[in-house]
Amino acid sequence: MFYIAIFFQYVAQYMKTRMQYRADLLVEVFSDLLFQAVNLIFILVVFGHTNLLGGWTRDEIIFIYGFFLVPYALFSSFFNIWDFNERYIVKGELDRILTRPIHSLFQIVLERMELESLFGAVTGIAVMIYAGNNLGLGISWTDPFLFFLFVTGGMLVYGGIFVMIACISFWADARTSIMPMMYNIGNYGRYPVDIYDSVIRFVLTWILPFAFVGIYPASYFLGKEEWFLYSFLTPVIGIVFFGISILTWNSGVKRYRGAGN
């Protein structure tokens, strides 16, 4: 309960600071929208030249992209730990975090949240509704619950992977460029995995399971029965990966000795 109260305190504080610079906020939301538009334009232009992409139609691909945007928006709102090494380890900010009686990772999530990214979820849902309409998809009463479950699973997959990478900083001091690399690999999950070769498919499913953020869960709503098993694995993979990342984090924090101040 305490954690929930703290969460809303931070959100309120965050709103106050952001509302101070409304123009910045607008521009940021706008450039996010532009980025999503560019990806959609890519899909639209490509399907001007082909009817199927590895057996998937235009609207299916758009639907997958729309779904992907929702867990991704949640991830980028709450897991801005890409600069964890510079910000918390090198500058010794983690010392401050550790003196407080709340879990350290939770504090960092709160401190670094960027709620304006949540707007991407709205875009994503709009895109899904548009594509779903074209495909004539119906909504059954279980769909909203599963959607929530899958979206959370996808967010946890992303969060888990990035927290684990941030944990590297506890063991190795050197600055790594793995973070930006991961963002680029994450893009692979936006498209059907059957277009990749078997090695990449295996990696995207079991090692860096980005396929569980876009294609696998979205397949359920598209009624692709051959992928159902993977769709329902989404929350499991999410919990497993996030769980491992928390354990890694905890043992990393134990090793942390501070950068001196």
Place this chain on the structure above:
Amino acid sequence: MDKYIEMIRIRFLMMLAYRTNYYTGILIYSINIGAYYFLWSAIYGEKDAIEGMSVIQMSTYVAVAWMARAFYFNNIDREMAAEIKEGKVAVELIRPYNYLGMKTMQGLGEGIFRLFFFSVPGMFIVSFIFPLQFSADWTTWIFFAISIVLSFFINTQINLLTGITTFFLFNNTGLIRAKRVVIDLFSGLLIPISFFPVWAQDVLKFLPFQGISYVPSMIFTKSFSDNEAIQAIIMQGIWVLLLIIPIQVLWVIAKKQLIIQGG
């Protein structure tokens, strides 16, 4: 002129000191090339050619477009924005050189460094992973070389324009980000311009962006005939000259209304 060449040299040496950062850069670009390679292979499916380009030409296009990006891409706009915000620009303005010219030369130093330590080895590595096709024709290589230099200038000029807007907008991080996204799409980095619907191609014809990525990549993959290549290069040259005008106008206005706070 000497001081400008010296600036290229200094930037080059500066980049050389931090060269390890670039090995991961090659990896990141290869990952991107891979993503688009698989996408395009799936898009082509059974088709031999789309818009006159074969699958191999397409993979080569993707690879060369990304590796060329390493050469022409720079963060001059962000550097300018930072210098203007911090007031450092005041010192820059009293120095005995042209500020914009100096920024361009710094970008060129960076570009030359990345050409040798990023683009060339990157292209070499990528050619082992994906099936690419290199032209044996020396005219293609000469056209490509001219075209890529011009694309550096067009991209840098657009960066200078974006950088100058900081004088008027004060905070333009959003604009800089938006510009980058727009350039990736409209320059032909993600999709060749010839794949766009005709009406969009007609609009893009009147914009400088396709001179950044589309033209050199089309030349490299031999998707342009010699005639088309020469025409495209002339268009690039015209854009380089045309873009000087808005830069100069904005620069004069910006200097007039510049107020340095502290410093």
